Each structure stands twice: as C-alpha cells, then as structure tokens.
Amino acid sequence: MEESQKYLQYFGIEGEMVVASAHRHPEQVRELCITAKEKGFGVVIAAAGMAAHLPGVVSAFTSLPVLGVPLEGGLPGGIDALYSIVQMPSGVPVGTLAVGKAGARNAAVLAARMFALTNDAIAAKVEAFKQNGYRI
Numbered sequence: 001m002e003e004s005q006k007y008l009q010y011f012g013i014e015g016e017m018v019v020a021s022a023h024r025h026p027e028q029v030r031e032l033c034i035t036a037k038e039k040g041f042g043v044v045i046a047a048a049g050m051a052a053h054l055p056g057v058v059s060a061f062t063s064l065p066v067l068g069v070p071l072e073g074g075l076p077g078g079i080d081a082l083y084s085i086v087q088m089p090s091g092v093p094v095g096t097l098a099v100g101k102a103g104a105r106n107a108a109v110l111a112a113r114m115f116a117l118t119n120d121a122i123a124a125k126v127e128a129f130k131q132n133g134y135r136i
Contacts, residue, residue, distance in 0.1 A: 001047050001069070003101045007108030010136040011125045013115060015045075022048070022057040029054070033061030043114055045107045046094075049073030052084035055094040067110055068094040069103040109134075 047069035055068030070081035078099035097103035116123035
C-alpha cells in the first residue's frame, strides 16, 4: 500500500494509513469507519488478502465510497482475495481494483479522479498524470 500513498501524495490528497484487521480488530475498524466522514475523509481505500473481509466490512460501516485492493497471501495470484472483495452483496458496494501494487496505484488514481470532480487542483494533477503517460 506504499504505492497507494506515493500516488495520493503526488495528487495532493491527504490520507492516513491504518493497519487494522476486520477479524482481529473489529471494534477499531468500526470506529474508524463510522467517524471517517466527520473527520473529512471522502473515500476509503481498504486492502486485504486471503478471505479479504476488510473492504466489505468497511463498506457496511460507512456511506463513503470504498475502494478495495486485493492482496496476495492466500491462493496464488491473490485470487481468493479478489473474489472476496468483488463478490459483495447487493447494496454494500466495494469498487474493486487489481491485485497487489497495480491495484494500490489504481486505487489512488481512482480516488484522485473522484476528488477531481470538485477540486480543480487535483483535476489539474490528474490531467498532468494523463499527459505524462499515466506515470508520476
């Protein structure tokens, strides 16, 4: 997820990285989610491997957009995490990105595109990113 942070910084998007498990720290995850909007967050990027419940749990606790990044760690290629994140029940959406580093980068880029709808500075950075061949 360092890749995601690097890209968010490029776009001028402030963020906070918290390591918490939906299984091992459910109360911490709940508290983070129910207070995220009032703390000024506009989107949540949640990464998880194996059973990958974190993005879905986050989506259940917040009305903010949730971007899920599947990580490797279980089945080869992170396919178990990918299926866990992409197969959400109706009404509890998680925008699912690619497995691993590419997904971490794309989560930041997608967040930037979302914020660019109402923030001209971020929109300019998104356009510069595009003109630079989608590289920072």
